[in-house]
Amino acid sequence: MTPEEFRAAGHELIDWIADHRARVPDLPVAAQVRPGEVRAALPIRAPEAPEPFADVLADLDRVVVPGVTQTQHPGFYGWFPSNASLASVLGDIASGGVGALGITWQSAPALTEVEQVVTDWLRELCGLSPQWRGAIQDTASTACLVAMLAARERASDGSEHRGGLQSLDAPLVAYTSPQAHSSVPKAALLAGFGADNLRLVDVDPVTYAMDPAALRRAMAEDAAAGRTPAVVVAAVGTTGTTAMDPVPAIVEVAREHGAWVHVDAAMAGSAMLLPEMAHLFAGVDDADSLAWNPHKWMGTILDTSLLYVRDVDHLVSVMSTTPSYLRASTDAEVVQYKDWGIPLGRRFRALKLWFHLRLDGVEAIRARLRRDLENARWLAGQVEAEPGWRVLAPVELQTVCIRHEPVGPDGEPLDGDALDAHTLAWVDAVNDSGRAFLGASRLDGRWMVRVSIGAEATERADVEALWSLVRGAAASAGA
Amino acid sequence: MTPEEFRAAGHELIDWIADHRARVPDLPVAAQVRPGEVRAALPIRAPEAPEPFADVLADLDRVVVPGVTQTQHPGFYGWFPSNASLASVLGDIASGGVGALGITWQSAPALTEVEQVVTDWLRELCGLSPQWRGAIQDTASTACLVAMLAARERASDGSEHRGGLQSLDAPLVAYTSPQAHSSVPKAALLAGFGADNLRLVDVDPVTYAMDPAALRRAMAEDAAAGRTPAVVVAAVGTTGTTAMDPVPAIVEVAREHGAWVHVDAAMAGSAMLLPEMAHLFAGVDDADSLAWNPHKWMGTILDTSLLYVRDVDHLVSVMSTTPSYLRASTDAEVVQYKDWGIPLGRRFRALKLWFHLRLDGVEAIRARLRRDLENARWLAGQVEAEPGWRVLAPVELQTVCIRHEPVGPDGEPLDGDALDAHTLAWVDAVNDSGRAFLGASRLDGRWMVRVSIGAEATERADVEALWSLVRGAAASAGA
Secondary structure (H helix, E strand, O other): OOHHHHHHHHHHHHHHHHHHHHHHHHOOOOOOOOOOHHHHOOOOOOOOOOOOHHHHHHHHHHHHHHHOOOOOOOOEOOOOOOOOOHHHHHHHHHHHHHOOOEOOOOOOHHHHHHHHHHHHHHHHHOOOOOOOEEEEEOOHHHHHHHHHHHHHHHHOOOHHHOOOHHHOOOOEEEEEOOOOOOHHHHHHHHOOOOHHHEEEOOEOOOOOOEOHHHHHHHHHHHHHOOOEEEEEEEEEOOOOOOOEOOHHHHHHHHHHOOOEEEEEOOOHHHHHHOHHHHHHHOOHHHOOEEEEOOOOOOOOOOOOEEEEEOOHHHHHHHHOOOOHHHOOOOHHHOOOHHHHOOOOOEOOOHHHHHHHHHHHOHHHHHHHHHHHHHHHHHHHHHHHHOOOEEEOOOOOOOEEEEEEOOEOOOOOEOOHHHHHHHHHHHHHHHHHOOOOEOEEEEEOOEEEEEEEOOOOOOOHHHHHHHHHHHHHHHHHOOO | OOHHHHHHHHHHHHHHHHHHHHHHHHOOOOOOOOOOHHHHOOOOOOOOOOOOHHHHHHHHHHHHHHHOOOOOOOOEEOOOOOOOOHHHHHHHHHHHHHOOOEOOOOOOHHHHHHHHHHHHHHHHHOOOOOOOEEEEEOOHHHHHHHHHHHHHHHHOOOHHHOOOHHHOOOOEEEEEOOOOOOHHHHHHHHOOOOHHHEEEOOEOOOOOOEOHHHHHHHHHHHHHOOOEEEEEEEEEOOOOOOOEOOHHHHHHHHHHOOOEEEEEOOOHHHHHHOHHHHHHHOOHHHOOEEEEOOOOOOOOOOOOEEEEEOOHHHHHHHHOOOOHHHOOOOHHHOOOHHHHOOOOOEOOOHHHHHHHHHHHOHHHHHHHHHHHHHHHHHHHHHHHHOOOEEEOOOOOOOEEEEEEOOEOOOOOEOOHHHHHHHHHHHHHHHHHOOOOEEEEEEEOOEEEEEEEOOOOOOOHHHHHHHHHHHHHHHHHOOO
16 A cells, blocks of 8 residues: 555544544443354455455444444443543554554664653652662553563572573462452462462451451461562452552561562552542652553553553563564663563554653643543542442542342342342443443442443433433333 | 543554554664664653653654564565564454453353454464364463463373372483474473483584484383383474474374373474475374464464364363362353463464464465575575575575575684684674674574575565575675
């Protein structure tokens, strides 16, 4: 395709995107297809000859749009916000247009240095000390694995450079809570710790935050048995309920054993931009690594996850490999991001953050985050005030965990499997309406519903409409 | 930013990209900045207030363009091709515009199913049997780590679900050649094998391909010593010289020990699209996993690496974690790509391949690959016919490894450090000219120059001009 052909098609595509984003509020929120339906709509072989751009563009409407959940919809309250701010989309488009290859600093100095600049901008905005250094990873899952590998190598004194994890006499142990994101156990398993050496430390029954006394007991028990406490992953904002693990106490306990502390703030990290929320992040500066995802609430389009570490030299010692064809005389003066993570090749993802921060400005981003926090507090107040409804966990941020617990046919409050069936019935009814999308999740063995506020488009009126929709669905679902 | 603001800025950006790509041939190929220069050109704090789009756009020209090596330039022969075909850039733009979140099939069925369709298109085009299944990873480094983890868990009978790698009595051993890409040792180390359990198997001194007899000896020795041969990474097209490890023989040896065979065809995989090159890929269908990067020679913009495996169920058993908030009633009927790799969240990267294959068509892609193969053969012929010049390794694909070995002041052919200095002098002169960019690399302990042909824009006339430039630079560098 020539630049002129690209120009013509590109203008059509920009119009399509602008039109699409303008009509998202009128679309059903949840994807509208059955398993296999998209595949069946497509040919089984690749085309030998070029197809007209109009046909490809038409397939976005025919196949793609009905086949995705509209995370940019004002009625999207599922999982966590997955905002794709249009300013960051422009940065992503620029990245594609520049077509650079980041493998070393030398291959694309600007790719490296803009990433240094924007991660440092965000470091300062988040209140982290200057010794912290950040790099963009694809997701917090990968960031957690990288942190886990760094922790493994610190605890084993660089075993990868000798006999590996398999050569250790004393097994390394990892700690997190049962409320941790699924990527945390996954990272521990992939890093080779093994399920037997992963401790799910008890949480407080009301706040769902990790109990540091239980962590202290677990670490002491492992140490007494000749095992090595190596890493704790603390969640600042768990996935289920945005519970806040007590980082200062966790860091204190971990230090007694020389264990690494990784803070998973994938969702909540955006709140670090708000000075009035600083109390939630107390102690984080004393941890060893921190992951947060601007691609969630803050809204820099996926995939933009940040991993910050305090000891970059250690990270590099774990991740570095420098063959001759990648050596250069400027090596000592520059950062080589290939040694800060798993992949060698790197997109110019920093442009997404650069465009987003510059075109929207930090103050507008803060204002939006504050709006969402207020909307969550408003909704929590409504739910608490409504008979038969409960807020199940502290509303630390923008996610409200709720359940309708009406009186059953026997005159007693519904519970057990009947309560689960009721919960799933009304949440399905809400989702089937197309007007909103909520996620169901299990808490203390029972289903509950997470209302995760924070789509860029969601205003108070949308949350009011949701609350009305939810009450109606629950009432219709009966009891 | 509103859709209408996006529309206006988007049109400007499309024009900028079309103009930029049209003028790339007039730019110097190598990045033109010194360490720290880009950082110094940018403010140290993020802007509180929005900046005009014109300012951000102007910074692409002021800061970004001079700060990247122009991999789309017809004079780019560095590393490996890193093509960003404009058809695939359109697909990437569409991905941003749709703004979908891939965490489960349910979150974005089309994101999953288009990926199934395009990876299956390419599977068939590459001649792999139908039991192979593919997924998009960011890079071949990550794909190699995933393969290594799958191999580790097969060899240890799923140790991650028990005591982990650290609980094994018999250490697992990984095998590759000294010519393997740096990501292979890195993956072995990150997977926990340890440097002591990584064998660099001897290569043939002429072809630089792994010697299967040496592999057999190494595996037998490890097995006799009570260690477990777990995985071999064979390169089909090494990074240094595009050497072809003999996969059929390697598979045969590996099978005797039940070891996993991962084929790294990151660069060469694109040649699988050419039926006449099928001989290079003999035996690959009998391996366990295969990585290749359409984001290299084929030209689907970074990051588009494909990992194919024969036993998906095993891969899923290694990678799966399914918490309650990600469970759904349709789970049995669909593919969950989160269980095929490390990250949970997923961009709609399949659109890049979908647009690229549809808008360019497979036949045109094949024609371009054939053009590059012919250009490489032509250049190799010129170099071989020129006194004082050598082609140092078989030209299996589009990369020609060359050295100028003139007669020195003492009347003898230049060798040793003097030869190295000469090589680096002339390659620097070529790169400093701005008209071409070549990579130097070490082979048998001495510097040589890789001419990796395959930028989308590179025609025969460009290669002719390069050969003239190279001879001139070598002559001027003296001897």
